[in-house]
Amino acid sequence: MGLLTIGAFAKASRLSPKALRLYDELGLLTPTRVDPVSGYRLYAPELLEQARLVAWLRRLGMPLARIQQVCTLESAAAAQEVRAFWAQIEADTAARRDLASFLIDHLSWKDPAMSPTTKPLGIRYAALSDRGLVRESNQDTAYAGSRLLAVADGYGSAGAPAGAAAIDALKRLETGGIPSGELLNVLEDAVEQAKRAVNGVAGPGSSPEEAGTTLTAMLWTGSQLALVHIGDSRAHLLRDGELFQITHDHTVVQSMVDEGRIGPEEAVSHPQRSLLIRALGHGADGTTDMRLHDVQQGDRYLLCSDGLSTVVRTEEIRRVLREVGEPEQAVRELVALANGSGGPDNVSCVVADVVELQQ
Incomplete structure (x- = not known):
């Protein structure tokens, strides 16, 4: 031809x-x-x-x-590149889907407090952060208050103040009500303040390695929990005895799992499992995940740094959350499990129970 x-x-x-x-x-x-x-x-x-x-x-x-x-590229490498591209498209779509879901839930949700038959709910909480058995200092920060639950895992030479600064920026959410329809804007403003606070720790012109942090936080609105998440700290929900991870790690290894390059079993021991692709800090992709969670009486939430999740099996975490009644005792036992497994990293835990308020 x-x-x-x-x-x-x-x-x-x-x-x-x-x-x-x-x-x-x-x-x-x-x-x-x-x-x-x-x-x-x-x-x-x-x-x-x-x-x-x-x-x-x-x-x-x-x-x-x-x-x-x-x-x-050769065929195999070209196929891998297409797989990686599509995984990123799906991740971007998932982020937009989460935002759409947030907006739909927020706009269509009716406060059950309007109903005289609905029992008012609140949260009972505890937080604990520990240096672990290997690290010389603790770069984690854990916080639990009547409205805000948060864990930050700092990294770099100024990681500890970076994590603390991020959570301090969110603490203003503890006071004052949130006007109807303003929740998403309030959260977005708080995250922007957290980003500025972290960047201010290292100062202008600093390298990305000097100060950064993960941030996983939940804001109690009185009837829902709003989640803000970036990095590889995690949030879990224990409901009806089943444990669900409700955050997605923003790490190189997790992206490799999402793209099908490695399996979940390989990810556990992968040498780059702690390398972040999203975080708060100079030069980092600071895009946060945000979503709303409708709560039920009896729900138990766990926020933790990777010092717990990388060394303690999920089955053990679920056992503690199911069997230990008080949040204060639960966080102590979870930290003890991490240290009992060698304590190679700082470990922080926040446990919050959704309970009926006494009238």
């Missing part, structure tokens, strides 16, 4: 002549020959496979620069 005209090649590859001209200019899909008189582009049939790949990747929404990179 001879060379194909641009029209024939466009029809066979399902790319428009306009797109083919653009891809030629970008060096993405170079024609085999250009007629010196007419300027017509002519394509060898062997280029159809690459052109069809370009067409399908464009339908996925992949940027042209990334398509150009994929086209230079």
